Amino acid sequence: xxxxxxxxxxxxxxxxxxxxxxxxxxxxxxxxxxxxxxxxxxxxxxxxxxxxxxxxxxxxxxxxxxxxxxxxxxxxxxxxxxxxxxxxxxxxxxxxxxxxxxxxxxxxxxxxxxxxxxxxxxxxxxxxxxxxxxxxxxxxxxxxxxxxxxxxxxxxxxxxxxxxxxxxxxxxxxxxxxxxxxxxxxxxxxxxxxxxxxxxxxxxxxxxxxxxxxxxxxxxxxxxxxxxxxxxxxxxxxxxxxxxxxxxxxxxxxxxxxxxxxxxxxxxxxxxxxxxxxxxxxxxxxxxxxxxxxxxxxxxxxxxxxxxxxxxxxxxxxxxxxxx
Amino acid sequence: xxxxxxxxxxxxxxxxxxxxxxxxxxxxxxxxxxxxxxxxxxxxxxxxxxxxxxxxxxxxxxxxxxxxxxxxxxxxxxxxxxxxxxxxxxxxxxxxxxxxxxxxxxxxxxxxxxxxxxxxxxxxxxxxxxxxxxxxxxxxxxxxxxxxxxxxxxxxxxxxxxxxxxxxxxxxxxxxxxxxxxxxxxxxxxxxxxxxxxxxxxxxxxxxxxxxxxxxxxxxxxxxxxxxxxxxxxxxxxxxxxxxxxxxxxxxxxxxxxxxxxxxxxxxxxxxxxxxxxxxxxxxxxxxxxxxxxxxxxx
Numbered sequence: 001x002x003x004x005x006x007x008x009x010x011x012x013x014x015x016x017x018x019x020x021x022x023x024x025x026x027x028x029x030x031x032x033x034x035x036x037x038x039x040x041x042x043x044x045x046x047x048x049x050x051x052x053x054x055x056x057x058x059x060x061x062x063x064x065x066x067x068x069x070x071x072x073x074x075x076x077x078x079x080x081x082x083x084x085x086x087x088x089x090x091x092x093x094x095x096x097x098x099x100x101x102x103x104x105x106x107x108x109x110x111x112x113x114x115x116x117x118x119x120x121x122x123x124x125x126x127x128x129x130x131x132x133x134x135x136x137x138x139x140x141x142x143x144x145x146x147x148x149x150x151x152x153x154x155x156x157x158x159x160x161x162x163x164x165x166x167x168x169x170x171x172x173x174x175x176x177x178x179x180x181x182x183x184x185x186x187x188x189x190x191x192x193x194x195x196x197x198x199x200x201x202x203x204x205x206x207x208x209x210x211x212x213x214x215x216x217x218x219x220x221x222x223x224x225x226x227x228x229x230x231x232x233x234x235x236x237x238x239x240x241x242x243x244x245x246x247x248x249x250x251x252x253x254x255x256x257x258x259x260x261x262x263x264x265x266x267x268x269x270x271x272x273x274x275x276x277x278x279x280x281x282x283x284x285x286x287x288x289x290x291x292x293x294x295x296x297x298x299x300x301x302x303x304x305x306x307x308x309x310x311x312x313x314x315x316x317x318x319x320x321x322x323x324x
Numbered sequence: 325x326x327x328x329x330x331x332x333x334x335x336x337x338x339x340x341x342x343x344x345x346x347x348x349x350x351x352x353x354x355x356x357x358x359x360x361x362x363x364x365x366x367x368x369x370x371x372x373x374x375x376x377x378x379x380x381x382x383x384x385x386x387x388x389x390x391x392x393x394x395x396x397x398x399x400x401x402x403x404x405x406x407x408x409x410x411x412x413x414x415x416x417x418x419x420x421x422x423x424x425x426x427x428x429x430x431x432x433x434x435x436x437x438x439x440x441x442x443x444x445x446x447x448x449x450x451x452x453x454x455x456x457x458x459x460x461x462x463x464x465x466x467x468x469x470x471x472x473x474x475x476x477x478x479x480x481x482x483x484x485x486x487x488x489x490x491x492x493x494x495x496x497x498x499x500x501x502x503x504x505x506x507x508x509x510x511x512x513x514x515x516x517x518x519x520x521x522x523x524x525x526x527x528x529x530x531x532x533x534x535x536x537x538x539x540x541x542x543x544x545x546x547x548x549x550x551x552x553x554x555x556x557x558x559x560x561x562x563x564x565x566x567x568x569x570x571x572x573x574x575x576x577x578x579x580x581x582x583x584x585x586x587x588x589x590x591x592x593x594x595x596x597x598x599x600x601x602x603x604x605x606x607x608x609x610x611x612x613x614x615x616x617x618x619x620x621x622x623x
Contacts, residue, residue, distance in 0.1 A: 133555050
């Protein structure tokens with residue numbers, strides 16, 4: 001199931017890149033290059049080969065871990081892209097953490113205290129959150145928290161004055177390894193605004209899903225039994241009910257994690273966050289074909305992988321689901 | 325006709341009351357939902373200002389007046405203030421409503437038409453046709469949608485029309501899958517089997533029986549889909565890939581004025597609020613529509 005999709009994805013990406021108007025040789029050598037030089041470049045790049053041969057070479061490279069070379073920087077993409085992937089993963093992780101912690105708890109309390117003022121306000125915020133354009137939220141955050149209140153930095157992943165020596169490319173881990181706590185504080189401060197911008201939509205969706213799932217579970221017999229037995233209400237909600245209510249929530253979490261990769265393109269552009277989304281967006285604007293090709297493929301592969309992990313997680317949460 | 329419907333018709337025949345269609349039942353249920361009605365009101369409001377734009381405002385959305393740059397809201401007849409080129413923001417927003425509603429609506433219509441046809445074919449014919457169409461949907465859904473839209477626009481070129489086409493394409497699988505699963509369950513219904521048994525042509529079965537009976541989830545999803553399409557249009561505009569200046573598209577307006585946010589925050593606040601409000605309207609109305617027309621769809 002997974003392999004045909006991955007092959008299909010590579011064909012689609014290959015076709016997209018080949019459909020983009022323009023001549024890669026011209027992009028590399030510039031408009032003034034002579035026809036002979038251009039022709040030589042095309043030959044070197046393999047652009048004169050039949051499409052099928054080009055696809056075969058491209059796939060052969062990918063299977064060997066060769067993602068091509070960036071036209072702009074002349075660096076191997078498989079090397080160059082690592083810090084960008086790390087930056088996106090760090091941002092996505094914190095956005096999802098924000099979304100899950102706030103979303104699940106707001107959903108639980110809203111269901112527990114159904115029709116209370118908390119329920120109404122939480123669901124109103126969730127409704128607005130679902131309809132929020134990420135890019136506008138990001139701009140508003142920058143304006144309010146960075147420019148008006150001067151509380152948090154508005155762009156970038158680290159301070160230029162105090163660069164972080166990267167070991168793993170995950171700055172949180174890097175600063176911890178180096179014991180640089182001032183750096184760690186700076187990294188976290190810079191993560192807050194983009195994480196909230198990126199995490200708001202999933203937070204709202206998770207809150208609504210948790211609430212409706214909890215309401216359904218809370219009506220079941222075993223919950224009434226637990227209450228009748230005299231189990232404290234907090235434990236009934238957070239232990240008995242939550243376990244069953246979480247299954248549909250997990251589906252949403254998985255789906256949203258995938259969608260975050262798309263949202264990351266916008267968030268990263270606004271917050272000048274050096275992630276894959278921005279890397280890819282920049283590559284598209286200067287027509288860096290190999291980067292476009294490999295970048296899209298990598299993001300889509302991560303997306304497919306996340307969904308696979310979520311599928312596998314089901315069976316550990318719900319023993320009734322088993323995979324053959 | 326199911327047992328229940330049969331009884332209902334009988335009762336109506338006996339009591340002499342006019343038979344109510346599923347649509348009027350749905351409308352009655354919809355009217356009871358406060359949030360859906362608020363959503364409907366918001367949509368109606370935006371449609372009205374979009375249609376009446378030339379009557380509501382006397383300013384032009386593109387005429388530059390450098391003497392009036394960055395006037396704050398509520399000054400000299402500019403209730404939302406003016407932008408970096410002295411254009412009235414309120415005027416640009418109501419003309420922007422025309423663009424957002426039109427693009428949202430037509431993008432969704434495009435996705436629905438193509439998605440429905442593919443879904444009907446896949447669901448009805450099964451076998452290799454289903455295999456092929458379903459795999460294409462799987463592959464398309466394996467990409468974050470905005471990324472796929474950006475890729476399509478890179479091929480087609482930057483413009484509002486191309487943004488519309490890209491948004492229509494990326495949303496095809498959503499509708500295709502919905503129709504396919506609906507058709508798969510309808511196919512086993514007795515009236516479809518009966519139609520086949522009396523030798524009705526496939527095309528007639530598809531267009532006269534399967535299509536009308538798959539419409540409810542499509543309408544619900546389509547309403548919610550307009551919300552998504554409007555956000556996507558604005559996102560592409562914001563990235564500079566959709567409408568180009570001086571078109572008063574909301575996302576493009578945000579991109580144009582984001583550098584002046586400190587100096588003139590209103591140039592950014594109002595276009596964003598408009599996007600959020602109209603999207604909220606479609607989300608509320610779509611949710612209510614789902615509960616009213618198709619209670620089973622509710623997860």
